[in-house]
Amino acid sequence: MSSKEKILSAAIVLFAQKGYSGLSMRQLALAVNLSVAAIYHHFPDKNTLYLEAVRFAFLDKAQAFDQVWKSDCSAEEKLARFIRSFINVMLEDRDFHRLMQREILEADPERMQLLAQGVFTSQFCLLMQLATELAPEQDAHLLATSVIGLAKYYIEYQPLLKYFPGWKPEHEMPEVIAAHITTLLLNSFKAKTA
Amino acid sequence: MSSKEKILSAAIVLFAQKGYSGLSMRQLALAVNLSVAAIYHHFPDKNTLYLEAVRFAFLDKAQAFDQVWKSDCSAEEKLARFIRSFINVMLEDRDFHRLMQREILEADPERMQLLAQGVFTSQFCLLMQLATELAPEQDAHLLATSVIGLAKYYIEYQPLLKYFPGWKPEHEMPEVIAAHITTLLLNSFKAKTA
DNA sequence: ATGACCTTACTGAACGTTTGTTAGGTATCT
DNA sequence: AGATACCTAACAAACGTTCAGTAAGGTCAT
Numbered sequence: 528m529s530s531k532e533k534i535l536s537a538a539i540v541l542f543a544q545k546g547y548s549g550l551s552m553r554q555l556a557l558a559v560n561l562s563v564a565a566i567y568h569h570f571p572d573k574n575t576l577y578l579e580a581v582r583f584a585f586l587d588k589a590q591a592f593d594q595v596w597k598s599d600c601s602a603e604e605k606l607a608r609f610i611r612s613f614i615n616v617m618l619e620d621r622d623f624h625r626l627m628q629r630e631i632l633e634a635d636p637e638r639m640q641l642l643a644q645g646v647f648t649s650q651f652c653l654l655m656q657l658a659t660e661l662a663p664e665q666d667a668h669l670l671a672t673s674v675i676g677l678a679k680y681y682i683e684y685q686p687l688l689k690y691f692p693g694w695k696p697e698h699e700m701p702e703v704i705a706a707h708i709t710t711l712l713l714n715s716f717k718a719k720t721a
Numbered sequence: 722m723s724s725k726e727k728i729l730s731a732a733i734v735l736f737a738q739k740g741y742s743g744l745s746m747r748q749l750a751l752a753v754n755l756s757v758a759a760i761y762h763h764f765p766d767k768n769t770l771y772l773e774a775v776r777f778a779f780l781d782k783a784q785a786f787d788q789v790w791k792s793d794c795s796a797e798e799k800l801a802r803f804i805r806s807f808i809n810v811m812l813e814d815r816d817f818h819r820l821m822q823r824e825i826l827e828a829d830p831e832r833m834q835l836l837a838q839g840v841f842t843s844q845f846c847l848l849m850q851l852a853t854e855l856a857p858e859q860d861a862h863l864l865a866t867s868v869i870g871l872a873k874y875y876i877e878y879q880p881l882l883k884y885f886p887g888w889k890p891e892h893e894m895p896e897v898i899a900a901h902i903t904t905l906l907l908n909s910f911k912a913k914t915a
Numbered sequence: 916a917t918g919a920c921c922t923t924a925c926t927g928a929a930c931g932t933t934t935g936t937t938a939g940g941t942a943t944c945t
Numbered sequence: 946a947g948a949t950a951c952c953t954a955a956c957a958a959a960c961g962t963t964c965a966g967t968a969a970g971g972t973c974a975t
Contacts (some may be wrong), residue, residue, distance in 0.1 A: 643884035668887035676874025690837035714912035
């Protein structure tokens with residue numbers, strides 16, 4: 528792994544943990560065993576480094592779901608698989624997930640647009656297509672948002688949820704969460720068409 | 722309004738916008754037209770000020786939903802009203818919402834526990850009770866989480882969602898979002914009991 | 916093969932600015 | 946006289962960034 532890649536990987540983790548202004552160039556340099564000036568040799572300034580780190584992190588995430596869309600099974604099964612994959616990816620790579628949370632919180636409209644169009648649009652479209660198949664008479668955009676919203680909330684608020692009464696350890700298991708969300712959605716679709 | 726309250730209100734807005742390390746004591750002092758030392762007269766250090774600002778922001782939010790729970794109507798209607806209130810409160814006070822996002826992202830387990838038990842537990846319990854009424858055979862904790870998750874995602878990701886294809890201006894209207902979420906959930910409950 | 920030369924990847928030390936925090940002093944009110 | 950609410954000015958430390966220099970490796974004419 529080249530020095531530049533090493534810097535970017537470390538930056539992803541540390542920016543996700545501490546935020547943009549919470550991480551100093553000296554801390555990052557220490558983490559990758561380089562001098563501060565060495566980082567400035569690879570990146571013109573802190574802001575560019577941050578942007579490149581975000582881009583680097585988001586680059587290969589979209590491919591994780593491709594096998595879900597390629598598989599030829601029923602729409603119901605596809606939805607179930609997508610939810611499972613989504614939760615798995617997000618739980619596996621928490622640094623990526625935190626960085627994404629940070630971007631949603633702090634990015635300006637321009638960066639937001641870049642994020643949407645560059646990374647997530649294709650996934651969102653496929654999900655909307657699936658939604659139309661499952662519940663043709665409903666708004667696909669709203670439905671797709673609901674699917675992701677349900678899944679994301681369980682991951683994002685996991686550290687808070689465990690302090691609420693009624694919490695059980697199984698509520699942190701990907702399969703349990705995915706199963707609950709899937710049946711919730713599929714039940715809703717069934718009721719609508721009935 | 723006393724100087725201390727003025728400092729806290731400004732701190733809520735500015736911490737929500739820039740984050741803990743993104744806001745300097747000088748910037749805050751400038752915003753409230755006081756010297757830096759004046760802030761230190763009211764608060765021992767930056768960290769304590771931040772904690773008190775968070776506490777101050779969360780203090781009166783819980784009361785906003787009380788009228789929902791007190792009203793005597795059907796469980797279905799209560800769910801609809803809670804979702805409406807929740808979305809309205811979060812959309813109205815975006816600073817509060819951003820601060821909450823920040824806390825979920827950055828707080829240590831101890832602060833997380835404080836946040837859960839001190840502010841949200843009572844609301845969550847009432848929601849779980851309602852969930853049990855509507856769908857007795859399902860896990861109340863998972864259901865209550867789903868309700869909040871659906872509502873929160875629409876607010877949190879509003880700046881991103883508008884860049885996805887299929888977006889319409891009405892997707893940002895509280896009534897539309899609330900109606901969609903409510904029917905989604907109620908349909909699901911109906912299917913289960915049928 | 917060799918010395919001259921360029922590029923690449925880095926280092927240590929310093930630049931000026933901003934940071935959180937404090938010391939010491941001054942009005943105002945009880 | 947003492948407490949309260951504030952000020953200016955300063956502190957050391959940390960900040961992003963830059964500059965001058967070095968060691969290594971490849972390229973080229975001689």
